[in-house]
Amino acid sequence: MNAVNITAKWLEALVKRGRLLRWLMLGLMAAVIVIDILKPAKYSRFPWDGIPAFTALYAFAGALVLIGLYKAIGYGLVYRRADYYGAADDDNDNASGGSQDAG
Amino acid sequence: MLAEWLHPALVLAFGALPLAVLQGRARQVWQLALPLLVLLLVAGLEDGARVTLELAGLELVPLRADGLSLVFAWIFALILVIGNIFALQVDDGAQHVAATLYAASGLGAVLAGDLITLYVFWEVMMIASVWLIWRRRRQAAYNAGFRYLIVHALGGMLLLVGIIAHWQGTGSLAFDAFTAGGAAFWLILAAFLINAAAPPLHAWLPDAYPEATVTGTVFLSAFTTKTAVYVLARGFPGTELLVWLGVFMTLYGVTYAFLVNDIRRLLSYHIMSQVGYMVAGVGLGSALAISGTAAHAFTHILYKALLLMGAGAVLQMTGRSKLTELGGLYRYMPVTFLLYMVGGLSISAFPLFSGFVSKTMIIEAAAVDGRGVVFLLMTLAGVGTFMSTTLKLPWYTFLGHDSGLRPTEAPLNMRLAMGIAALLCFLIGIMPGWLYAILPYPVDYNAYTASHLLKEMQLLLFTGLAFFLLLGVLGGKDKLSLDLDWFYRVPGWRALAGIRNGLAAIDGGARAAFMRRFHAAEAWATHLRLSDWPLRSWPIGSMAIWTAVVLALLLLAGLGG
């Protein structure tokens, strides 16, 4: 379990520095926007190729729209009780996957 | 040439048999040796190799190797090695036999040079794969497996009829692009699309895969849909319908992936979504698009297997697979978490990881074609993919609130398998030249341009921003999301039962009525027998009267007339 422990320690350290990571990310975001604005567009295949930071805007707006859409579809149409098709007999595996060949 | 006689699929199929009886270490050794042998055989296949054969009056080509089929052969052989390492600790011969036969049929299908051979392997694939679901040994798995089997049997029949129609229409059984059109075209396309899980024929996939065994899902994710992608690329390149169907698939998949609660179901919907890119790529049909499709299938198999191995490891170690029941596992399964994240970054096309070098090819192909809407929607699907696979799932499974579960890390062989897959994802990500070299068409494509990198980073980072802003409302819901399988699970099933009961009622009613009459007649006969009437002797007088009557009638009629 040595490798596992070391990895766990690393992860723990990362999680502890969550705020730092967050700032790092925000910085990165700002950087890609700035670069995109400064750097001229390589392509002009589509009308939006010329808009600076279009992809960022599209992604952000798209994510919000998608989340809204999911909520609408979920609550409006497809959500049902978990046992809608009849109660599942045992919801949780007994932690050994396919290897409970007891017979 | 050796490989012409040692068809990799047949070697694999016969090699599967010892797995049924081997035990313990011997089985594990064979389980590793066999895929490696097959990998060697595939390596020995030359571009252009061909084997022909005559069977039941038909000219067959059981083996045909060319650029397109070899890409799939390679990745199938490769994933079999990885999957078998992952499954090494599973002590269930039936499952190993099924998985190996399944892989064999997948290999056979992509190497098939004629439609009959394709059909044969197509059906074997169905038969073998269902065991990977059933061996989960839960009622839900039996039922889901059964639905899976029925849907695929339907697909198989559509394929059979389509092949027959094609055969009768053109007189040819060769498996090349279908250009004749007509019923054959649509039937075969429908059969392929069922296996590709294209809506509205997709519901079997998210229904069945999450119910499969932990190791079985890994194999399932690799072969069925990718074989379908291969046959679509072979048979239907440049079909306009497929572009839109593929785009729709990508969005449909990510949408449902967001709605479901089970992590393996979530990933299953992502298979659908990713296959959508490939289907769209086939539809675009340009050399770049087809190559991109092949490349994406290659990378997809690796990263999806990796993701499902990660989710499977969680399921195996915790016994749970619902987002609402998981959380905070990173402390206990850190390696799994990290390796899973490699898969997550790959599927969302994060630069330096494999998805980036393949998915962008397809999107680029759409852009080259000047299809703006397709381009935008595919990009949007990428947003959804990143949100649910790479952010939501790990967040609520490994990070987030502590669910109180205290599992141990997955066994070594599982981690090893995940590690190999992750390593390949990474290697392909940084050295795509290896992959590009085996693509069916020579490609002049470089993923690592500044423009691509910049756009991809924008996309991912701002998607992440939106995700973390709305984190509070994104958790899993302990709900069931209806999909199109509802139509056959509820009204379809009721209709079938209704017809059956109706028939039984008619049959039973008719039989009962007949038997009632029959028994009544029997009772009457018995009564007569017991009542002595038929046994009674007639008095002499009545005999004489009858004689007189007959004579009189005869004479009267004769004399009168």
Added chain:
Amino acid sequence: MMQVTDLMPFIVLLPLIAGPVCALLPGRGLPWLLATLTAGTAFVLAALTLGAVFDGGTLRYAFGNWAPPIGIEYRVDAANAFVALLITGVAAVLLPWGRPLVDHEVPERQGAFYALFLIALAGLLGITLTGDVFNVFVFLEISSLATYALIAQGRDRRALIAAFRYLIMGTVGATFLLIGIAFIYLLTGSLNMADLAERLVASEDSRALQVALGFIVVGFSIKLALFPLHHWLPNAYTYAPSLITAFLAATATKVALYVMLRFIFDVFGPAYSFMALPLSAGFMALAIGGMFAGSWLAILQSNLKRMLAYSSVAQVGYMVLGVSLVTLGGLSAAFLHLFNHGLMKAALFASAGIIAWRCGSVRIDDLRGIGRQMPWTLTAFALAGLSLIGIPPTAGFISKWYLISAAINADQLWLVILILITSLMALVYIARVVEVAWLQPRPDDAPTVTEAPWTLLVPVWLLVAANFWFGLDTRLTVGAATAAAEALAGGGLLP
């Protein structure tokens, strides 16, 4: 070297002479031996005769060298040679078979018994071979009287009553015949058949001739047990000694049918007969009635012999149905079935006789599980039953084939359906016996029975084999039946 023509009368004379001799012989063995030898010789003669008829056409023999029409003439064509072959053949096979049964059923005065048997045989053969209408009456009375006496020998008290009832009915029939003959004689002054055929043409307008035909047909209908004049038959067959039942069932009704056809077709001529009286419709109605009533009553019976007796009523219906079509095919089918039915009924009654002897009962309920104990007998019964139902490759199948063919040829498809329904009814009553005997367990309290000795089995199996032989090799039967039909129909008056 004697000609066959010279030997032919001995078919009748031999049993007639041997009969009284038999009555004088003491003990049991000698009368039986004489009867058997006589029947065997007669069979050989009948076979020779049939051969000669095939080769040379009609054989004639005038008794006492009195030329016909004055003298009595024996006139043998394919029709009566065929019937004679059946009669003598059945007698020759049944006599060796019947010996132990007779010992059992008629322990006393066997000389007289065999004498009566021979006389009955002689009577039947006489009816068959003679060419003289009055002679027909005489032989009919001879055979009938002997038959009454034979039936009365049955062990059961009811045999006597059955014989008496038969006597009454038989006498009615004979009287009718006599009345008919008297009319004819008054009209023509002749009694020779061939002669009559020529002379009657002149009297065709006469009502008296119509009446004569009516009396003769009804008289014979009684003897051949045509529905609804069949009431004497079940009891007579049920209570007579087994040998007599088997013999009568196979021959008596057949002879009556033959001679009736001889009158209708030869003496009166088909053109006249079927025009003067509604014989076709009448026969058809009565035949169908007989087929259904006989089969139905057979299904209801609980006594094996009685069941077979009613089955005979139904089978007579088939033959008459063939006649009623008034086609050559129909007539051939009737003759074919006449012969084949003789074979199958002989086999069935012969096995039933063995069963009666070994089990002491012919109630179907008492036969439970005896298939295991008497496998050879019951197998023979089942196989003969197949013939009765009409399953190939049996003689019964051939009969049915020709009958259905004839019906189709006559454009009477509905008859086909009726024939098939009654065949299936035969299936029901035969299968009932087979099932009881083979598939039900023997009740614990039932007496143990053992298989009959081979001396009985061999003749029964010979008959069964004949049923199969004539189901496969139909040259003799179909050829003879066709020839017989042609001989009767004579001038090709029939389509």
Added chain:
Amino acid sequence: MTPMVAVLIPFLGAALIGLAAHRPRLRDGIAFATPIPLFLTVVGLAVNRVADGNPGTQRLVELVPGLDITLAVQPLGLTFALLAATLYIVATPYAIGYMKAGGYGNLARFMACYAIALGAAMGIAFAENLLTLYLFYEILSVSTYPLVAHTGTDKARSGARTYLALLLVTSVGLMLPGMIWIWQATGTLSFSSGGILAGQVPPAAGALLLVVMLYGIGKAAIMPFHRWLPAAMVAPTPVSALLHAVAVVKAGVFSVLTVVLYIFGLDYLLELATQPFMLYIAVFTMLAASLVAMHQDNLKARLAYSTVSQLAYIVTGALLATELAAIGGGLHMLMHGFGKITLFFCAGAIYVASGINTVSGMDGLARRMPLTMLAFFIGALCVIGLPPTGGFWSKWYLVSGAWDAGHYLVVGAFMLSTLLNVAYLMPPVMRAFLRPPPDNDPARLRVAEAPPLCLIPLLITAAGTLVLFIVADPAYQLLAGGIP
């Protein structure tokens, strides 16, 4: 080497078995030995036929000119004969093993009737004309009756009564008059390529004749005359195997194929107004029987209804009136023979070894009887028509024929029926392999594979279905050569 020899060998065997009734060892020896010369003879006939095209026509009896009992070797019949002779070899040891393990009595009668049934099947296969076929057809009906009623219980007798009644009522009531009608109209009953009715019988009458003949062949179990088949399930399993795979039902569909091909002729068939009607009755039978099979819990009843459905495949193949479909029908006769006999062998082995006869009772059985269940699985694949079993080829040609004929509804019905086949044949497999065995049932723990005499035959036939996938070519060539 003449067809007569092939017909006589089983009858001779039956006679010898009857004579050796009281010497069990000798009796069993004869029973074992009889199939071998039969098989060799049939193979010899096949070689003769294929090599020299020699039909070996043999006229046994001539009833009247144009009406005779004649045997000849024809491709379709040869296929049937090869099937029957081959399966007879494996069915005999199985029957002996089963009957002994199950403690049944009256083995001599049983084996003799078994042999007679095979002889009759040979006669049907080698019939040169309809009369000969009818002759052996009836022998087959009658000789299998004691087999069905073998146990002699009330239930067995009543089942056997239904069995015999339906078969005889249809054959005597419909087939016989139909045959006589044909004879009257054409003056011959010989099977000839392209049929004998064209130009002899007006299509209006031919339409009626078609219905009469198809229903007259009750052994083909077209609804509503299918009841005999489930009724006959009371028989011991080797008999069911014989009935449902080798002799009886295959004789029925063989007769249908023969009558359609060589009496009616495919071209004439298409002129008949009732051809589509009967076709859709067959299709209905196919689907309805599958649906009924789905909710039979008794394993043998389920297999029986499956047989009804599968027979309808072959009848459909015949009635589609295309060459491909007829070849498909002939192949399906062969393939279904192997597949279904495997399933019945398995059902019998399961019953003998464990006393289980219901699908719901099969939970976890594969742990105790893995080989049997594996064979069952393979047999099921063959019946469903999936590769890599021979069943695939027959389905291929059947569907091809339907497509060729433009009967797309029939194509759809084949598809639907395949799904239904999956739905009723897979649950037993699934239960046996996946479900845990019922708890606290000590009897179940003692269950082991059936005795070798039962086990080996079923493994052989299961392997046969796989082999037939690879060596389908000779069968195809044989049939293609005989179908106009």
